[in-house]
Amino acid sequence: xxxxxxxxxxxxxxxxxxxxxxxxxxxTPFFTFVxxxxxxxFNGYLQGRxxxxxxxxxxxxxxxxxxxxxxxxxxxxxxxxxHSDHILRNLRKPGETGYKIPRGGMFEYVSGANFFGxxxxxxxxxxxxxxxxxxxFALCSLFILSSRARQHHK
Numbered sequence: 001x002x003x004x005x006x007x008x009x010x011x012x013x014x015x016x017x018x019x020x021x022x023x024x025x026x027x028t029p030f031f032t033f034v035x036x037x038x039x040x041x042f043n044g045y046l047q048g049r050x051x052x053x054x055x056x057x058x059x060x061x062x063x064x065x066x067x068x069x070x071x072x073x074x075x076x077x078x079x080x081x082x083h084s085d086h087i088l089r090n091l092r093k094p095g096e097t098g099y100k101i102p103r104g105g106m107f108e109y110v111s112g113a114n115f116f117g118x119x120x121x122x123x124x125x126x127x128x129x130x131x132x133x134x135x136x137f138a139l140c141s142l143f144i145l146s147s148r149a150r151q152h153h154k
Contacts, residue, residue: 002066004051004064008076010121011044013082021089043137050133066127073124080117088114088125112149119145 061067083105093102106113119142126138 002071003055003125004048005069006125007044007047007051008126010041013078018085021085023089023094039138039140043140046133047137050131051129055129055131066130070124070126070128070130074121074128075124077117077119077121077124081114081121082117084114084117110149111153112145115145115149115152 039127082105084102087102087104091102092098102113106116110116119138122141124133125134126134128134
């Protein structure tokens with residue numbers, strides 16, 4: 001339940017809170033939207049099914065080092081992701097256009113701090129879950145988000 005709650009908390013934030021906070025921006029291409037929707041639906045099913053049907057954890061799992069380390073990675077990653085999104089949302093004043101380099105937070109260390117936070121979040125989740133499904137999701141996140149981070153960096 002705790003692990004499923006972590007997954008659901010991320011997507012509740014991403015689907016319900018994040019859209020209310022964003023300002024005007026470029027519209028998302030329809031094809032990109034459909035691919036993201038299909039990926040999230042399939043992955044949501046896969047993670048939910050894995051955690052509710054197949055994953056079994058011994059007594060004391062929540063107090064073990066793998067869970068605690070993974071949970072902290074997930075929590076820190078989510079905090080970095082949310083804080084980085086806040087920095088990105090506030091780069092430009094209303095009506096202002098043009099590119100600005102983000103400063104502050106993890107942007108002082110990596111140019112794609114929001115992507116870094118989400119990658120950390122899902123690898124932490126994978127460590128806390130210790131399932132092949134969560135590890136596969138972390139790898140997919142790494143490949144997809146590092147590609148986007150590279151494009152944004154350029």
